[in-house]
Amino acid sequence: MTLASLCLIVLASIIHATWNLLAKRAAAVGPVFVFAYNLVACVAYAPWVLYVLWRGTVVWTAQGSAVVLLSGLIHLAYSLCLQRGYQVAELSVVYPVARGTGPMLSTIGAILLLGEAPTGRGLAGLALVVAGIGLIATRGDLSAFRRPGGQAGIRWGTATGGLIASYTVVDSYAVKALGITPVILDWFSNLLRFVLLAPVVATNPRRAMIGMRGHWWSAFGVGLLSPLSYILVLAALRNGAPLSLVAPMREMSMMIGALLAMAILRETVGVWRLAGCGVLIVGVIALAGA
Numbered sequence: 001m002t003l004a005s006l007c008l009i010v011l012a013s014i015i016h017a018t019w020n021l022l023a024k025r026a027a028a029v030g031p032v033f034v035f036a037y038n039l040v041a042c043v044a045y046a047p048w049v050l051y052v053l054w055r056g057t058v059v060w061t062a063q064g065s066a067v068v069l070l071s072g073l074i075h076l077a078y079s080l081c082l083q084r085g086y087q088v089a090e091l092s093v094v095y096p097v098a099r100g101t102g103p104m105l106s107t108i109g110a111i112l113l114l115g116e117a118p119t120g121r122g123l124a125g126l127a128l129v130v131a132g133i134g135l136i137a138t139r140g141d142l143s144a145f146r147r148p149g150g151q152a153g154i155r156w157g158t159a160t161g162g163l164i165a166s167y168t169v170v171d172s173y174a175v176k177a178l179g180i181t182p183v184i185l186d187w188f189s190n191l192l193r194f195v196l197l198a199p200v201v202a203t204n205p206r207r208a209m210i211g212m213r214g215h216w217w218s219a220f221g222v223g224l225l226s227p228l229s230y231i232l233v234l235a236a237l238r239n240g241a242p243l244s245l246v247a248p249m250r251e252m253s254m255m256i257g258a259l260l261a262m263a264i265l266r267e268t269v270g271v272w273r274l275a276g277c278g279v280l281i282v283g284v285i286a287l288a289g290a
Contacts, residue, residue, distance in 0.1 A: 005241040009250060012232040017256035019225035020082075020095050021264060026215040026222075027086035032208045033219060034079045035197040040223025041190040049187045058184055067174045068185060071167060072192030078163035079193060085156030092261040092269045096254040097133050097157025100280040102164035103251075104129040121286050128283030133157075135276030171230075175238045182234030186227050251284045 026033045052058060085094040104126060133154065174180045201208045212219065236246055254277045262269035 002239070002241070005236040005239055005246075008232045008236040009241070009246060010252070012229045012236075013250055013253035014256060015225050015229035015232070016250070017095070017253040017260055019222045019229065020257055021091065021260045022218040022221045022225075023083060024086045024091040024095075024261075024265065026218045027083060029211045029215055030083055030087065031080055031197055031200050032211050033215060034083055035194065035201050035208075036212055036216070036219040037222040037226065038079075038190045038194040038197065040220050041227050042187065042194055044224055045183060045187050045190075045227055048183050052181055052184060058181060061178075064174070064178050064180055067170060067178060068180070068188050069192065071170050071174060071185060072189040074163055074167040074170060075189045076193045076196055078160060078167060081156060081160045081163060085153065085160055089153030089156060090261065090267050091265060092258045092267045092273055093136055093153030094157045094160070095257040095261075096136050096273075096277050096280055097154060098160035098164060099251050099254045099257075100129050100132060100284060101158045101161025102168065103284045105158075105162050105165045125283045125286030128279050128286060130283075132276045132278075132280030132283055135279060136273050171234060172237055175234050182231045182238060183227075185234065186231055190227065251281050254280060 023033070023037075029036075082094070082098065085098070108126070171185060174185050175182055233246060233250065255274070258269050258273055258277050261267040
């Protein structure tokens with residue numbers, strides 16, 4: 001991996017953790033907030049997309065269109081799942097669990113569905129990911145699982161992680177195999193989410209506007225930062241960075257997210273959750289090298 005690609009991934013990780021902090025602060029708004037920040041993203045990145053289209057470098061094929069459509073649907077499910085997770089659990093639980101379970105589920109899928117033989121390093125990575133998730137969720141106290149809502153962060157984080165694994169594979173194929181420009185892929189994915197969520201707002205626009213009171217700046221932040229963080233990752237992939245290295249390197253955002261949750265949201269992160277993030281990151285790196 002080149003230094004330029006490395007810098008892109010590090011910057012993307014910082015931006016990713018930042019926009020998730022903003023999304024957590026607007027968690028109560030739900031799907032309407034997802035609609036709002038997708039509207040911002042579509043408007044903000046439209047000039048860049050129009051420029052790329054004007055240059056005539058984009059060639060649409062049936063396969064490419066189908067992949068873009070599939071990507072948009074997976075990203076929609078991911079956005080809604082993540083926002084729901086932030087409604088019922090803390091950022092310092094949902095975010096690292098979501099980021100960590102993606103590679104874990106990809107490995108399990110490769111073993112069960114593709115018949116790949118698990119290596120010792122891969123099994124150790126799986127064990128470390130599970131241990132890290134346990135530390136994050138319980139903060140060293142297993143009785144936390146039995147408390148009301150004690151498993152909510154794990155459930156929603158794991159579901160989100162599965163969707164992350166899905167769109168990572170689809171989008172990597174889009175930019176590396178089909179040559180789709182990252183900003184084109186991400187913008188049309190945002191446009192699809194905007195169109196599909198529009199009926200949610202249209203049924204009761206007044207309630208939607210009331211719900212967004214005090215959250216428009218967060219929507220602007222997520223709308224600008226979320227596409228940027230992902231476009232940087234896709235650009236690194238398109239420049240030749242291997243997915244097996246890019247995926248685990250992105251997980252440094254777990255620790256950044258936990259620190260932001262502690263410093264800004266005043267969540268009780270503590271040494272156990274920070275240790276869990278560290279264990280999770282080591283596990284993901286082990287999975288990548290398995």
